[in-house]
Amino acid sequence: MSTRDLFTFRNSHFRTGVGITAAIFVVTAIAGFIVLPFAQPWVQFANIWDAICSAAGVPQRAAGVTAPEQAKRLSGVVLTSNTLSRPSQEAIGRGATLAQRCAICHGPTGVSRADSPNLAGQYAAVIYKELHDFRSGARTNAVMSPFAVNLTDQEIADLSNYYAYLPRLPAYHPTPQLPKPNIVIYGAPMRGIAPCGSCHGSLDNKTGSPWLEGQSEAYMKAQLHAFASGERRNDISQQMRNIARAMTPQEIEQAAAYYASQPPDVVKAVD
Amino acid sequence: MLVNRKLILAHFWLAFAVFGIALTLGAWQMFIRSPIGTWLSNPELYYRSLTAHGTVMGYVFPTLVAMAFGYAISESALQQRLVGVRWAWAGFWLIVAGSVMAVIPIALGRASVLYTFYPPLIGNVFYYLGVVLVVVGSWIWVALMSVNLRVWRKANPGAPVPLAMFANVAGSYLWAWTAVGAALELLLQIIPVAAGLKATIDAGLARVFFSWTLHAIVYFWLMPTYIAYYTIVPRAIGGRVYSDSMARISFILFLVVAMPIGMHHTFGDPQVGAGFKFIHSAFTALVALPTLLTVFTICASVEIAARLRGGRGMFGWIGALPWDNPMMLALAFSFVMLGFGGAGGLINMSYQLDASIHNTQWITGHFHLIFGGAIVIMYFAIAYDLWPHLTGRELIDLRLMRTQLWLWFIGMIVTTFPWHWVGILGMPRRMAYFDFGDPAIAPQALSVTLSAIGGFILLASGIMFIVILARGMRAPQADAGPYRFALAVHQPTTVPVALNTHALWVALMIGLTLTNYGYPILNLALSSGTSVPAVYVGAQ
Numbered sequence: 001m002s003t004r005d006l007f008t009f010r011n012s013h014f015r016t017g018v019g020i021t022a023a024i025f026v027v028t029a030i031a032g033f034i035v036l037p038f039a040q041p042w043v044q045f046a047n048i049w050d051a052i053c054s055a056a057g058v059p060q061r062a063a064g065v066t067a068p069e070q071a072k073r074l075s076g077v078v079l080t081s082n083t084l085s086r087p088s089q090e091a092i093g094r095g096a097t098l099a100q101r102c103a104i105c106h107g108p109t110g111v112s113r114a115d116s117p118n119l120a121g122q123y124a125a126v127i128y129k130e131l132h133d134f135r136s137g138a139r140t141n142a143v144m145s146p147f148a149v150n151l152t153d154q155e156i157a158d159l160s161n162y163y164a165y166l167p168r169l170p171a172y173h174p175t176p177q178l179p180k181p182n183i184v185i186y187g188a189p190m191r192g193i194a195p196c197g198s199c200h201g202s203l204d205n206k207t208g209s210p211w212l213e214g215q216s217e218a219y220m221k222a223q224l225h226a227f228a229s230g231e232r233r234n235d236i237s238q239q240m241r242n243i244a245r246a247m248t249p250q251e252i253e254q255a256a257a258y259y260a261s262q263p264p265d266v267v268k269a270v271d
Numbered sequence: 272m273l274v275n276r277k278l279i280l281a282h283f284w285l286a287f288a289v290f291g292i293a294l295t296l297g298a299w300q301m302f303i304r305s306p307i308g309t310w311l312s313n314p315e316l317y318y319r320s321l322t323a324h325g326t327v328m329g330y331v332f333p334t335l336v337a338m339a340f341g342y343a344i345s346e347s348a349l350q351q352r353l354v355g356v357r358w359a360w361a362g363f364w365l366i367v368a369g370s371v372m373a374v375i376p377i378a379l380g381r382a383s384v385l386y387t388f389y390p391p392l393i394g395n396v397f398y399y400l401g402v403v404l405v406v407v408g409s410w411i412w413v414a415l416m417s418v419n420l421r422v423w424r425k426a427n428p429g430a431p432v433p434l435a436m437f438a439n440v441a442g443s444y445l446w447a448w449t450a451v452g453a454a455l456e457l458l459l460q461i462i463p464v465a466a467g468l469k470a471t472i473d474a475g476l477a478r479v480f481f482s483w484t485l486h487a488i489v490y491f492w493l494m495p496t497y498i499a500y501y502t503i504v505p506r507a508i509g510g511r512v513y514s515d516s517m518a519r520i521s522f523i524l525f526l527v528v529a530m531p532i533g534m535h536h537t538f539g540d541p542q543v544g545a546g547f548k549f550i551h552s553a554f555t556a557l558v559a560l561p562t563l564l565t566v567f568t569i570c571a572s573v574e575i576a577a578r579l580r581g582g583r584g585m586f587g588w589i590g591a592l593p594w595d596n597p598m599m600l601a602l603a604f605s606f607v608m609l610g611f612g613g614a615g616g617l618i619n620m621s622y623q624l625d626a627s628i629h630n631t632q633w634i635t636g637h638f639h640l641i642f643g644g645a646i647v648i649m650y651f652a653i654a655y656d657l658w659p660h661l662t663g664r665e666l667i668d669l670r671l672m673r674t675q676l677w678l679w680f681i682g683m684i685v686t687t688f689p690w691h692w693v694g695i696l697g698m699p700r701r702m703a704y705f706d707f708g709d710p711a712i713a714p715q716a717l718s719v720t721l722s723a724i725g726g727f728i729l730l731a732s733g734i735m736f737i738v739i740l741a742r743g744m745r746a747p748q749a750d751a752g753p754y755r756f757a758l759a760v761h762q763p764t765t766v767p768v769a770l771n772t773h774a775l776w777v778a779l780m781i782g783l784t785l786t787n788y789g790y791p792i793l794n795l796a797l798s799s800g801t802s803v804p805a806v807y808v809g810a811q
Contacts, residue, residue, distance in 0.1 A: 006769055006774060006775055011768075014769065017775055018779065021782075029550060032546040032553075054545075056544040057545070057546075058794065080470040080807075185312045186704065186706065189705060189709075190711050
């Protein structure tokens, strides 16, 4: 007896095997695609085909419903870990010229004396994202927004490359280094707060997250409060808003004070 | 007739060596996450270890055991020298190369993506290429099992294929087809991104592909265990297999229904339609059938042995069983763990009950109990049973073997029962750190501590296992005779072609894959705008 005698309906094993399998499939399909969708009183289907498409997961737009208008602009920047990873010397040079207009707040060497962020050696992707967000209005600031609004894509990329190229310098008034607070190294798992260090360096760095060592304490505190209140909202998945909302005022103080006291040369080098 | 003993021993030793390393990592993970360990302050190290543990225990260890056992079955059940020995060695070295290639990026922290890959997380491309090499090496074994059976059939036209080989080839076909899901995910989706050719990935589609592999792989792990239930245990305890046909039907059922059920792993995923989730849930219920058939047949086979030994009465025969025989002990422990684990599995597969334990520590407890418990304890038994035939030396220390099996059983219960419990209380899985000082989870500290202690009992048992086998390599020489498999009460003289070949069942397996996976995969693959930016591990 060969397999030729097997794959025929004359063979009882073939009949039974295929028959039972097909029957189970048909019964479960009827239950899953027709009976159960209609068993949900809170969902209305136009007809059977509508129910089947819904159960099969066919993407569909609900009729007559328009997407709610966004009250505020959202960040539209797409970053990958390769964004601006291979800058040319020319791009850095053009960035250096453009950066002269930034020096009044961010310092001629990219280190600020005015509680603005230190940009020297910041990751290029970070500056790139923030400038785009200031330009599009996803992030607003009375001083920064007018500067950003007229920048071209090329200028933003050049500025980002220039600042990323600068050496990281110690902050202007270094304070004694503070011990690591729990919020930085452990986070608060029960409140859904990951350790700061798991994105902002020291443990790991995630694309788009700045390093924070030696940044102005006042600036970091202000940003955490802005995230918590929803005033700042250019974190695309609300990751910083969710974290800042769950942080206690003491934790915000501790995190800002800790990072401000660290020298920036401990930040991991960019690949 | 075991001719290529070196080949089989090489597979077993590599399997048990990597098992020892991964077991140590596992015990360390239990400890460092528990209240008795001091937190590392670096979750990355934990996930690095977790990736190594899962990759070895999921891909390398069981595959090597199935391959070693498969080669041994092919030679001894078919009474024929292995055809394609050079290919078999090539497969072995591919697995060695693949394992080394995968472990280096893990150790460097460039591939902490866990063995389930979890795109859009993307690790170093060599990690994935290493996994691909391991799978390709095992596919050589699949082909060899098929070729060897074909050669035997030519020499013995129409004769019933020995049960052990029939089941072994069924297992190899199941593996060949189930590995296709992860292979598609790796080759079409992940490796292009990891190699820098693309920067976005459709994570939902990747999860569907992985679910294709993720559930049936469990039944591939299970196959050697079930083959041992049917073809080793009855012989080892002096009984007979109650029914040869029942055994064949069980293996056939695994082939057909183990595959189209993986979406019960994606109950929480929005990209899969509810109708398909229901179908997969219903087919998952069916996969309990071959296990129930097996439990019935093996209990009956064991009862035959007991009555042959003079056991009497409704339950009195249980006392007449050879409880000092490690094989008997392993079977009993395996069944107890299979019972608890299987009951937990029924909860996981049902859409509603799953909602309360989805992504909690319950799931990790569940698969450790089933795989690490019910399945791996029979791997130990298989090794103990085969070792004298492979080494030509006696394994004399039965007492140490019994202690080892007891410790593994106790360790696994102590580890996994509290693990299930904290899952019910809502403790999430895949977390590197828990703050047990927080009043919300302080009551779970005791359970987690117990689990960690269980982990160390398992580690002790694993070390004993390796010591027993290593000592077996040096014991005095003794001829163990030919390696035999259990006979059935009614040894088959003719078997219907459907129960003697795999073609019909492989066709049904592929057919059900198309009906149950075809539309969801096409739908996601053809929809635009479903990809998200990749998140590169360790990238800045």
